[in-house]
Amino acid sequence: MEKQSIYLDDFRSPIEHPEDKHWVVVRSYNQFVKTVSEIGLANIDMISFDHDLDESAMIHYFEYVRKNYSIDYSQILEKTGLDAAKWLVGHSKETSINIPKCYIHSANPIGSGNILGYINMYLKERRLPETCVRTRWKYTR
DSSP: OOOEEEEEOSSOEESOOTTSOOEEEEOSHHHHHHHHHHHOGGGEEEEEEOSOOSHHHHHHIIIIIHHHSSOOGGGOOSOOHHHHHHHHHHHHHHHTOOOOEEEEOOSOHHHHHHHHHHHHHHHHHTTOOOOOEEOOOOEEO
């Protein structure tokens, strides 16, 4: 079975893949958890994360984050890409399967940093290379 690549974003759809493969696009935290569970962590070679996964996160970004350089997660009603990253790390611990290569494509710089830091600190604690990086993929809406 060819390994799958997951693209988590509520709005955008990727039109490129670094290895010219197909992305499995998921639009929400719940769909992310379901898809990773169904495919199996060992069968996933990369994941690309967006942070803001619905309207309240986007509103919070434009009205608060851009002005204050911080995120008040209590103001975001839905789960974010950071929640998905936390679930992924917990799932990796439970299954003893290393997380795949991770990318962050979110336009939210604070949210991107939070996901990046969370995943790379987990990798560091496991004495694995800190390979999670920010990127920009070409996409459609």
